[in-house]
Amino acid sequence: MIRLERLTKIFGTHTAVDNVDMEVGAGEVCVLLGPSGCGKTTALKMINRLIPPTSGKIHIDGRDTSGIDEVQLRRSIGYVIQQIGLFPNKTIEDNICVVPDLLGWDRRKSRKRAAELLELVNLQPSVYLKRYPKQLSGGQQQRVGVVRALAADPPVLLMDEPFGAIDPINREVIQDEFMKLQSSLKKTVMFVSHDIDEAVKMASRIAIFREGRLIQCDTPDKLLSHPANGFIADFVGSDRALKRLRLMKVGAVMMRDCPVAKPEDSLDRAAKSMEEHGLAGLAVVDDQRRPSGMIKLEAARGRQGQVSDYRETLPATINVNADVRTAVSVMFAHAVGWLSCVNDQGAVEGCITQGAITDALAPALGRT
Amino acid sequence: METLAFIAANLPVIGQRTLEHISIVSVSVGLAILLGVPIGIAITQSRAVADRVLYVASMMMTIPSIALFGLLIPLLAPFGYGIGYVPAVIALVVYSQLPIIRNTYTAIMNVDPSLREAAIGMGMTPLQRLREVELPIAMPVIISGVRNAVVLGIAIATIATYIGAGGLGVFISRGISQTDIRQLITGALAVSLLAITADYSLLAFQRWLTPRELRS
Numbered sequence: 001m002i003r004l005e006r007l008t009k010i011f012g013t014h015t016a017v018d019n020v021d022m023e024v025g026a027g028e029v030c031v032l033l034g035p036s037g038c039g040k041t042t043a044l045k046m047i048n049r050l051i052p053p054t055s056g057k058i059h060i061d062g063r064d065t066s067g068i069d070e071v072q073l074r075r076s077i078g079y080v081i082q083q084i085g086l087f088p089n090k091t092i093e094d095n096i097c098v099v100p101d102l103l104g105w106d107r108r109k110s111r112k113r114a115a116e117l118l119e120l121v122n123l124q125p126s127v128y129l130k131r132y133p134k135q136l137s138g139g140q141q142q143r144v145g146v147v148r149a150l151a152a153d154p155p156v157l158l159m160d161e162p163f164g165a166i167d168p169i170n171r172e173v174i175q176d177e178f179m180k181l182q183s184s185l186k187k188t189v190m191f192v193s194h195d196i197d198e199a200v201k202m203a204s205r206i207a208i209f210r211e212g213r214l215i216q217c218d219t220p221d222k223l224l225s226h227p228a229n230g231f232i233a234d235f236v237g238s239d240r241a242l243k244r245l246r247l248m249k250v251g252a253v254m255m256r257d258c259p260v261a262k263p264e265d266s267l268d269r270a271a272k273s274m275e276e277h278g279l280a281g282l283a284v285v286d287d288q289r290r291p292s293g294m295i296k297l298e299a300a301r302g303r304q305g306q307v308s309d310y311r312e313t314l315p316a317t318i319n320v321n322a323d324v325r326t327a328v329s330v331m332f333a334h335a336v337g338w339l340s341c342v343n344d345q346g347a348v349e350g351c352i353t354q355g356a357i358t359d360a361l362a363p364a365l366g367r368t
Numbered sequence: 369m370e371t372l373a374f375i376a377a378n379l380p381v382i383g384q385r386t387l388e389h390i391s392i393v394s395v396s397v398g399l400a401i402l403l404g405v406p407i408g409i410a411i412t413q414s415r416a417v418a419d420r421v422l423y424v425a426s427m428m429m430t431i432p433s434i435a436l437f438g439l440l441i442p443l444l445a446p447f448g449y450g451i452g453y454v455p456a457v458i459a460l461v462v463y464s465q466l467p468i469i470r471n472t473y474t475a476i477m478n479v480d481p482s483l484r485e486a487a488i489g490m491g492m493t494p495l496q497r498l499r500e501v502e503l504p505i506a507m508p509v510i511i512s513g514v515r516n517a518v519v520l521g522i523a524i525a526t527i528a529t530y531i532g533a534g535g536l537g538v539f540i541s542r543g544i545s546q547t548d549i550r551q552l553i554t555g556a557l558a559v560s561l562l563a564i565t566a567d568y569s570l571l572a573f574q575r576w577l578t579p580r581e582l583r584s
Binding site: 073081086098099 | 480482483485486487488489490491492493496500501504505579581582
């Protein structure tokens, strides 16, 4: 747990960080967000005392850190920087073991740990341990940068725009990997970013800074639905409602009692159930509830015969674990107003409509 | 042909002179490293000090060697070392300072600041940072400064024969005073060979120090 108490940094006449009070609970990922020069990086670097605070206190796990020797303090805090900062003269293995070596760990133990950590970020130890940083791609290097910070198993991790210099495709992958890692390691993470999308994706809480002051510290959903003022509303973007879609899972928004049709059902019955639920189409499923096609309302209405006579191919389905933003994107890509939601086995669990998504966004939209 | 015959007849003397030459250069460059590398590291702490130190070192380089030997005579004579081996070594230490201090300073200043930040952020002390990160990364540039100093030293040590320090310069000075082209060529050839050999050996040493994967 990290607690900042009236933390202030003054450079000459410029107040970089102004009386910041905040708390990051154990296992939380708190993203410090704001335009450049807003003090977020300065605030972060005061925690491992790369920048000495002018006044105020920093507590880690209840201990006031001002009484701890700065070298000892830094060894107990993981640190990841945007420029990665792997030492080019050391192998990947030795890079990962920097802090354990400084702490005087047994060599065998630390080298074993290096191999385990590489495994966690999908780099094969037998291939990469003995390589040098410049033999790795940028994305691979930052994976090593992240596990290096975890090597001595520190409870707290500071990350200064760690994925900022990585190309967008790799960035998504590394973010996902980090989130997976974090869900099992449960470190207390302070993460500086200037990318609202990254913040929404990674954070359990987002702290917005402006001109050295902390303006709002809230969950991503709260921040997007209820920005405290015009500055934050502007900063998170006029598309903030769309950004919230990313925080919702298809499974949470879909209609679970969504009707489906069997190929042998009568058209009349299919049309009735569509009208009853206000749907424009139904998924046609087999005995395992796997979709084999769809039937449209205008095809079924007023016609005699079986569903299989007018069955069309289903343009797309969406996995229940996907986020709603992806679902919307699939809808637009196929010009459809609804999607069948399938589980990992491919069976239909429900359906999601544009109307249901609008409704899901609505409760939080009281103030815009 | 005459020169070849001269060389063949005087091999033991040439060997003797070469050893003297190597002794002057290696002792003085050795001392120059012990002095220059710590100075180069120390001046990274202050830009103003660094500028002054490098300025003085450049000034020393511009003193003609024969003049420096002359200057050292009255300075060292009271201690009984006015001429010979000692002033030769001292002069070479002076001349070696610029390439060694400058390369050490530049190499350490050029270490990527993000590596320094990572090192500090992970809890290295300044000495650990120097030993684990800055010096290993700076090493190729420092060694190339040493190579400069060695080649320069081999050339300047040739002049030291005029203050009685021996070395391969003896053949050249005698060749001139006796108008003996054989001695002159022998001396010049030996000095050149020694310089080239020393330069390449140090280059090889530098490569040997670099892990195979990092060689360019």
